[in-house]
Amino acid sequence: MRAAVLTEFGGPEVLQLREVARPLPQPGWVDVRLTCAALNWHDVLVRRGQYASPLPHVPGADGAGIRVDTGEEVMILPSLHWGRRENAPAADWQILGDHQHGTYAEFVSVPEDCLVPKPPGLSWHEAAALPLVGVTVFRALFSRGRLQAGEHLLVLGAGGGVATMAVSLAAAIGAHVSVTSSSEEKIARAVSAGADDGVLYSDPAWPEEARKLTPDARGFDLVLDSVGTWAESLRALRLGGRLVTLGASRSDVATIAVRPFYFAQHEIIGTSMGSPQDFAGLLSLLDRTAAAPPPVDRVFPLDAASEAHAHLESGTAIGKVVLDIV
Known part of the structure; x- marks a missing residue:
């Protein structure tokens, strides 16, 4: 599959389009064919080496696409292994794209409880941009x-x-x-x-x-x-x-x-990120009020991930920066 890959830490230019293997099957995990991925400042820190991600590495926390096993349109909650307590995450909690390959790719694999049906009122770009920041x-x-x-x-x-x-x-x-x-x-x-x-x-x-x-x-x-x-x-x-x-x-x-x-x-x-219960609360709030999803500032193709990062770091974006995967 195609992916924007880090082989070293550094500036936006270290993100390079490569062919990499698809995720290996894991019990309880589901593959998603990604339509879009969204950038977060957290991704910049991953790229700079702040979280000591294993190299080579595919960053990216936010995404939306098609669940491979069922064909369902889904959004990805990038909060992995939150655990049973709502006041704080479990000890093995992590953000997708830190140590687990993320969403700057054609496919990603996540725990099944991190998948939520895509609301029909959201565009693909909005659905990709919503989860982490929302x-x-x-x-x-x-x-x-x-x-x-x-x-x-x-x-x-x-x-x-x-x-x-x-x-x-x-x-x-x-x-x-x-x-x-x-x-x-x-x-x-x-x-x-x-x-x-x-x-x-x-x-x-x-x-x-x-x-x-x-x-x-x-x-x-x-x-x-x-x-x-x-x-x-x-x-x-x-x-x-x-x-x-x-x-x-x-x-x-x-x-x-x-x-x-x-x-x-x-x-x-x-506070940091949120639980599946928080995500359910967010979607309920969006459904019953006039609250809008995050605005999309610019959209880049996957092979321009480095340019997207440079734009994000410029500080000129108002809203979210999104990658088109397909």
Whole structure:
């Protein structure tokens, strides 16, 4: 089968189209003939060697296609071996494309419980782009963050897949959503997608400017931080507010003052990916509300996976980057 393969770690250019063997059969696993795959920042970290993937390796967590044994149209939940507990994954949990060959290929093999019927209302591109960012954001906002209608949410980094999905889901349940961004254009796009307003994070005082967007400038009930700026995010919270953290794209070390943290009764809540139950909750929310799937920014052919990665890393994408496999 054709696949975009890593034989070494590095920049986008290390992704090369190769012929590789199809996945070997495993009990309880199912082959999927992929139609599309979607990129995530996590794939960039895999390509750079962050997760010590075995080489040669096929990256890719997100995908949608045809289940080989039944012919059913399916989406892939890339959360492998979650386990029985909902509060945290099992010890052998992993993300598809870390150590198991992923979705940048014509075929992928996954555990049967990671397959979900493709909703008829989604295009193939949307179905491929939804699972990782959708289940991650659903878990972050609702399972972990406990976001309720009427609460005020601040989403850091408007424009990325996490931010656009968070705006859509939070607005759909009646939360008030603000965003941060490096550009007025991205803020305007977030507003058109359901956000109320936003601030530029290029201003060092952005947490205080963001607080002014809440009633009486008291601060946000919840801040969704996928970039790792904990100290600034805590400044934007109200007393008793919650910080949900799910990424470290800007900083992987955080230093915070302890006394202000506990006097303010703040919470810092970690989360990553999500369970099959979270994914079921996401699909139910999409079905009963006007929440939209993640927007698709650009589509590349499989043999241009390196160009797709370069585009993702450029920071200009608004929404998801997708690979056409067939």
